[in-house]
Structures are given as C-alpha cells and as structure tokens.
Amino acid sequence: MQMISDFLAIGGYSGFIWTAYGAVAVVLVGLLIVSLRKLRTTSAEVAALEANSPRRRRNNTDNKDATS
Amino acid sequence: MIQQYANPARFNRLAATLMPWFAWPAGVLIAVGLYFALFNSPPDYQQGDTVRIMYVHVPSAWMALFVYTSMAISSAVGLIWKHPLAHLSAQAAAPIGACFTFVCLLTGSLWGKPMWGTWWVWDARLTSVLILFFLYLGFMALQNAFDDPARGERSAAILAIIGFINVPIIKFSVDWWNTLHQPASVVKISGPAIHSSMLIPLFVMGVGFTLYFCALLLLRMKTLMLARRARGMSMAQLHQQASE
Amino acid sequence: MNALVLIMRREIRLALRQIGESAIIVLFFVLAAVLFPFGVGPEPNMLARIAPGVVWVTALLAAMLSFERLFTPDFEDGSLEQLALGPAPLEMIALAKAAAHWLTTGLPLMIAAPLIAVLYRLPDAGYGALMTTMALGTPTISLIGTVGAALTLGSRRGGVLLSLLVIPLIVPVLIFGTAAIDAAIGGIPVRQHLMLMGGFLLGALVLTPLATAAALRQALE
Numbered sequence: 001m002q003m004i005s006d007f008l009a010i011g012g013y014s015g016f017i018w019t020a021y022g023a024v025a026v027v028l029v030g031l032l033i034v035s036l037r038k039l040r041t042t043s044a045e046v047a048a049l050e051a052n053s054p055r056r057r058r059n060n061t062d063n064k065d066a067t068s
Numbered sequence: 069m070i071q072q073y074a075n076p077a078r079f080n081r082l083a084a085t086l087m088p089w090f091a092w093p094a095g096v097l098i099a100v101g102l103y104f105a106l107f108n109s110p111p112d113y114q115q116g117d118t119v120r121i122m123y124v125h126v127p128s129a130w131m132a133l134f135v136y137t138s139m140a141i142s143s144a145v146g147l148i149w150k151h152p153l154a155h156l157s158a159q160a161a162a163p164i165g166a167c168f169t170f171v172c173l174l175t176g177s178l179w180g181k182p183m184w185g186t187w188w189v190w191d192a193r194l195t196s197v198l199i200l201f202f203l204y205l206g207f208m209a210l211q212n213a214f215d216d217p218a219r220g221e222r223s224a225a226i227l228a229i230i231g232f233i234n235v236p237i238i239k240f241s242v243d244w245w246n247t248l249h250q251p252a253s254v255v256k257i258s259g260p261a262i263h264s265s266m267l268i269p270l271f272v273m274g275v276g277f278t279l280y281f282c283a284l285l286l287l288r289m290k291t292l293m294l295a296r297r298a299r300g301m302s303m304a305q306l307h308q309q310a311s312e
Numbered sequence: 313m314n315a316l317v318l319i320m321r322r323e324i325r326l327a328l329r330q331i332g333e334s335a336i337i338v339l340f341f342v343l344a345a346v347l348f349p350f351g352v353g354p355e356p357n358m359l360a361r362i363a364p365g366v367v368w369v370t371a372l373l374a375a376m377l378s379f380e381r382l383f384t385p386d387f388e389d390g391s392l393e394q395l396a397l398g399p400a401p402l403e404m405i406a407l408a409k410a411a412a413h414w415l416t417t418g419l420p421l422m423i424a425a426p427l428i429a430v431l432y433r434l435p436d437a438g439y440g441a442l443m444t445t446m447a448l449g450t451p452t453i454s455l456i457g458t459v460g461a462a463l464t465l466g467s468r469r470g471g472v473l474l475s476l477l478v479i480p481l482i483v484p485v486l487i488f489g490t491a492a493i494d495a496a497i498g499g500i501p502v503r504q505h506l507m508l509m510g511g512f513l514l515g516a517l518v519l520t521p522l523a524t525a526a527a528l529r530q531a532l533e
Contacts, residue, residue, distance in 0.1 A: 147526070147530075195483070195487075199480045199483060202476070202479075202480040203480055205476065206473075206476050206477045206480065209473055209476055209477075210463060210464065210467070210473060210477060213464065213467035213468050213469060213470075213473050214466065214467050214468070215468070219466070219530070219531070219533075220467075222530040222533075223463045223464070223467075223527060223530065223531075226463060226523060226526050226527050226530070227463055227477060229523075230459065230481070230523050231480075231481070
C-alpha cells in the first residue's frame with residue numbers, strides 16, 4: 001500500500017517532469033528544424049539567382065551576336 | 069560591402085569540417101544525458117523526482133548566459149576590429165540564446181510549481197533572467213529594424229554590449245540577495261555541493277547543449293551568409309536591369 | 313565644459329519652444345495614474361499601498377513617450393552631423409542631450425509626482441523618499457533613454473522598439489525606487505536603497521554617454 005502511494009506521489013510530479021522535457025525537446029528540435037529549413041530555402045534562392053544571372057548574360061551575348 | 073564579407077568559401081570549408089565534430093557528439097551526449105537524467109540518477113533526498121528537471125533547467129541556464137556572453141564578445145569584436153564574421157555570429161547566436169532562455173524560464177516554472185508551490189516568484193534570479201530574455205528579443209528586434217542591415221547589426225551590437233551588465237547580475241543574484249531560488253551548488257570555491265551521480269549527467273547535458281549550440285551557430289551563420297549573398301545578387305541584377 | 317553649457321542651452325531653448333511636448337508628457341503621466349483607481353477600485357488603503365508603484369511605473373511609461381523625438385529632428389535636418397563635426401566630443405553632446413531631456417521632461421515629471429501621490433493618499437512618511445528617489449531616478453532614466461534613442465535613430469517603428477530596449481534596462485531603478493518609498497512608509501531605513509540608486513545614477517552618468525556617442529557615431533557613419 002505504502003509503495004503504491006509513493007508511486008502515485010511521484011506520479012503527481014511526473015506531469016511536470018514530462019512537460020519540462022517535452023518543452024525542451026519541442027523548442028530545441030523546433031529551432032533545429034526551422035534553421036535547417038531556412039538554410040535550404042536560402043540556398044535554393046541563391047542557386048536560383050546564380051542560375052538566373054549567367055543565363056541572362058548568355059542571352060545578352062546572343063543578342064549581341066544577333067545584332068552584329 | 070558584400071566584398072567585405074569575403075571568403076565565404078573558406079568559412080564554408082571550415083564549417084563543413086567542424087560540423088560533424090559538433091553535431092554528432094551533441095546528439096550522442098544529449099541522448100546519454102537524457103538516459104541518465106530520466107532513468108539512471110537518484111531522486112533528491114529533499115526534492116524527490118522533480119530534481120530530474122534540473123538536468124535540462126540548469127544546462128539551459130548556463131547556455132542562456134554563455135550564448136549571451138559569446139554574443140557580446142562577437143559584437144565587441146565586430147565593432148572594434150570590424151571583423152566581417154563577428155556580427156554574423158552574434159546575429160546567428162541571438163535566436164538560439166533566446167530559445168535557451170525561454171526553455172530555462174519554462175522548466176524553472178515547471179520545477180517551481182511542485183517545489184515552491186508557485187509558477188513564478190519575483191525574486192532577483194528569476195527577474196534578471198526574464199530581463200535577459202527581453203534583451204535577446206530587443207537585440208533581434210533592433211537588428212531587423214533598419215533598412216540598412218549594416219546599421220542594424222552595429223546598433224544591435226552596442227545593445228548587446230550594454231546588456232552584458234545583466235550577466236554578472238544573474239550569476240551573483242542568488243548570493244547578493246536572499247532569494248527563493250537556491251544558490252549555486254555546482255560552481256563553488258569549496259567544490260560542488262551535489263553528488264557525482266547527479267553532477268555527471270548534468271555535465272554531460274551541459275556539454276551536449278554547448279555542442280548543439282556550436283553546430284546550430286555554424287548552420288545559422290552559413291544561412292545568414294547565403295542570405296547576404298542572395299541580397300547582393302538580387303541587388304546586382306536589379307541594377308543590371310535598370311542600366312539596360 | 314563650455315561646449316556642454318552651449319549645447320545644453322541650445323537644447324533647452326529648442327525644448328522651451330515646444331513646451332507643449334513636455335506638457336503633454338506630464339498630462340499623460342497624470343492621466344495614466346488616474347486610470348488605476350477606476351481599474352482597482354477607490355478603496356483608500358489599497359490606493360495608498362500601490363501609490364509608490366503606480367507613480368514610478370506611470371512616470372517610466374510617460375518618459376518612454378518622450379525619447380523618440382530626442383535625436384530625430386536633429387538627425388533629419390542634419391544638425392546632428394554639424395554637432396558631431398564640431399569641436400565638442402560626441403560624449404559631451406550625449407550628456408548635454410540627456411541633461412536637457414531631464415530638465416524638460418524628468419523635472420516636470422518629478423514636480424507632478426507628489427500631486428499624484430496626494431490623489432493616492434500616500435502616507436506622509438513617504439513623500440521625502442518619493443522626492444529623493446525621483447531626484448535620483450529620473451536623471452538615470454533620461455541617461456538610459458538617451459542611449460535607446462540613439463540606438464533606434466532612423467529605425468522603423470522607432471518608438472515601440474525604443475521602449476522594448478529601454479524598459480528592461482530601467483527595471484532596477486523601478487525596483488529600488490518603489491522599495492525605498494515602501495521602506496520609508498514602513499519606518500525602515502531607506503539609506504541602502506538610496507545609495508544603490510545613487511550608484512545607478514553615477515554609473516549611468518559615466519557609461520551612458522560613451523554608449524550614446526558610439527551609437528550616434530555609427531548612425532552617422
């Protein structure tokens with residue numbers, strides 16, 4: 001009987017403990033995911049811009065070729 | 069201006085070499101720390117099982133201070149020596165520090181409720197950590213408040229240095245004032261006041277969190293650098309379009 | 313020193329030309345303080361209990377409203393650049409700005425404070441401490457607010473941002489200001505609180521001009 005009540009007493013705290021660990025996990029993993037996603041979108045953006053500028057330059061030269 | 073942030077290639081190489089040395093040990097140490105903290109450490113003779121919250125609360129408090137200190141140092145380096153990476157590192161560190169501070173406050177609150185019977189008390193330690201949280205938010209807000217990003221980062225850097233006054237206040241608040249928050253029991257001149265069965269998981273978690281911070285810092289710095297590059301490139305293309 | 317007086321005289325002359333702004337700040341202070349009895353009820357004991365806190369908090373909020381325009385007009389019409397190029401160091405200009413701000417905002421707030429204390433039936437023992445803490449605290453607020461104003465100079469949403477930056481830094485003044493008044497009412501010695509507030513003022517006097525000057529320098533860069 002004593003053991004059961006002891007267990008319940010700790011069980012009364014387990015809500016706090018699990019919430020605390022859960023919150024830590026959510027925040028730290030969430031930050032990691034947000035940072036990774038930001039990295040991915042930004043590198044995609046840079047890649048798009050990079051793909052954009054040489055093509056434009058090539059177009060320009062094409063135009064020049066066409067006009068000359 | 070963009071050219072001044074030269075050598076992203078060198079930074080990327082360095083980051084790529086360092087990253088696995090931070091990321092993997094961080095994951096392993098946090099996993100080991102969690103195992104010890106949740107299953108293989110003794111309950112406290114006074115606080116029972118709630119002491120398990122300590123293994124995330126105390127390391128995040130350390131990180132909150134450590135990240136702020138690193139941020140203030142990089143800000144100072146950025147302002148004094150104008151090192152191109154310094155502001156970037158402060159800027160990348162701020163959200164991580166804010167998250168650690170938030171976690172510290174939240175877990176502290178969840179520890180305080182069963183132990184002190186209240187979610188929050190207005191004592192010196194808690195209040196000064198709350199102010200630290202606001203300083204992080206202020207830093208980030210100031211950083212983004214200007215049309216010229218260079219202006220924002222310099223302004224925020226000055227704020228970070230001013231706010232550093234708060235760090236020793238937090239550290240010593242439990243010694244200077246009679247607070248409900250317990251005084252430091254790990255870092256003491258007379259040696260730590262807690263048993264090694266608790267100290268070891270605490271340190272494992274602390275080192276794990278530090279490595280997590282380092283890995284995330286590199287990742288975020290890389291992102292910021294790419295974002296800067298993207299901004300520069302789109303500006304250049306706009307100019308080109310305008311001149312055509 | 314001469315430059316300090318000259319700049320201060322200029323600042324005060326400018327501020328006096330817009331005396332309406334100071335009056336509005338004080339009016340806000342009184343109005344905000346008058347709101348509390350409607351919110352918490354007019355029970356005299358309760359009002360006397362919260363009087364020190366209400367006076368200090370509303371004074372802080374009123375002061376927050378006044379910082380946004382501290383450097384902006386000078387920044388926009390280029391006279392800040394003129395001042396920076398002049399012979400006086402920027403630190404001196406920062407100090408003069410803070411002093412002028414205190415004379416035109418802090419001092420009026422300080423004069424209005426006992427009026428609100430009367431409305432709140434602050435016990436007689438508290439008035440001495442109220443005026444002393446105000447005398448020590450309002451200059452500290454002016455000094456710290458000057459840093460905030462310089463940091464946010466030219467930013468978007470300057471006013472709100474400024475409050476976000478300055479309020480956390482001002483919290484100690486609030487804590488010890490109200491604690492001193494509470495101690496005086498309770499018959500406990502207030503010396504320690506006042507010494508600490510004096511320490512804040514001296515520290516701010518030394519450090520904030522440096523920070524303000526650094527912030528202005530990079531704003532003008």
